[in-house]
Amino acid sequence: MRKGQQTRNAILDQALAIASRAGLARLTIGTLAERSSLSKSGLFAHFGSKEGLQLAVIQEVRQLYSALVFQPAMQQPPGLPRLRAIVENWLEWTRSAKLPGGCIMTAAAYEFDDFPGPVRELVSQSLRELRKTLARSVRMAVEAGQLREDTDAEQLAFEICALYFGAQLDARLFDDSRAGERALVAFENLIERHAGAPAPAAAAASLARAGAAV
Amino acid sequence: MRKGQQTRNAILDQALAIASRAGLARLTIGTLAERSSLSKSGLFAHFGSKEGLQLAVIQEVRQLYSALVFQPAMQQPPGLPRLRAIVENWLEWTRSAKLPGGCIMTAAAYEFDDFPGPVRELVSQSLRELRKTLARSVRMAVEAGQLREDTDAEQLAFEICALYFGAQLDARLFDDSRAGERALVAFENLIERHAGAPAPAAAAASLARAGAAV
DNA sequence: CTATAATTCGAACGTTCGTGCTATTATCTG
């Protein structure tokens, strides 16, 4: 009962490393068992099916994301500081999670976007939640007077998500280490664009930070 | 010599349809042969290897993209009209190309971003070209006085690309038909942000908007 | 310490994968 969870965690560690580099489809039970020093059937028993393994990987990613991106950001006061913390943590989270390849969730999203089944459903739901969280943070910033009243929260959340996906590709496919900064600059520009009249100090600070990031 | 090309094209048509929905990894020679009414070995002879097939698919996508996105846009005068045409055609091109799933190039990019080999190289090069084309169009708009002098063309090209990737995911994973419009709205906002008056006044204008009396 | 339950293994299953061959057609050329 205890040993089981322990090896299961060890397996998932390896699974995340493989899935990050190769994607969920190329994450195979044979190679995962080999790298976990387990027999195929021994490993298999932990997940019941290939799909079960994939779902477990996604769940693990969700948990990791929550611990490294969302929860730390909740320490920040609601509004712009929290939104900014989310975006900054998010853009760095594959590094802090020690994922050798890119973001598993992003890769899975594009891999399963037309492939019906529980994996697609879980990925879809996860990203929907993420968008909702972003939109909520935007709305809080509006309520705090940091963003204009006519700010379209869903639209802004969409654009922030897009920046993340774009940064992922630049970092991985182009081996471009400036991808994160590119996305941050764009994000700050978005914020600036929607910034409200009051809180002049904050807006000026964000301008300075955006300039410094270049 | 002629019949060969003919069936090859028919095969690629089917291949694009499958790859669009399932991705390049799940595009398998067996199922492709079945759907093309050919034997596995008969089909195989056309491409020499699985990798050869994948490369042929990407090349076909490039050609299709060029015919449906780039070339029509070249009819527009250089500058903002052409840039706008590229973006609009691009956001609609999977529809006009009759690809039942999403954009193959996008999916391949995320699928092969950490998977070294000729496929990754071709995808990477293709997307680099695309970015260059976008940046060049942006620069032309600057030269035409439609965008500000201090516009960072590469940065803007990055952001436009990101919007495309974001729209792909919304359309496919969330079945959201408004994804294209979302991206277009964001694009027009970007244009508006960089449009307008002389360059030097820009920073001062933002500061003024922020209400900072420097 | 022992009994029971949880883990892991080994071997095998049927499929499907990509890939070679060798024939056998179909197509083009002269």
Next chain:
DNA sequence: CAGATAATAGCACGAACGTTCGAATTATAG
């Protein structure tokens, strides 16, 4: 219409895939 060439089929291969099952092993609880 002939011969040459290109295109396709048939068959088989080794490997890897996910999965099953019973046996062996290990951990845990009484």
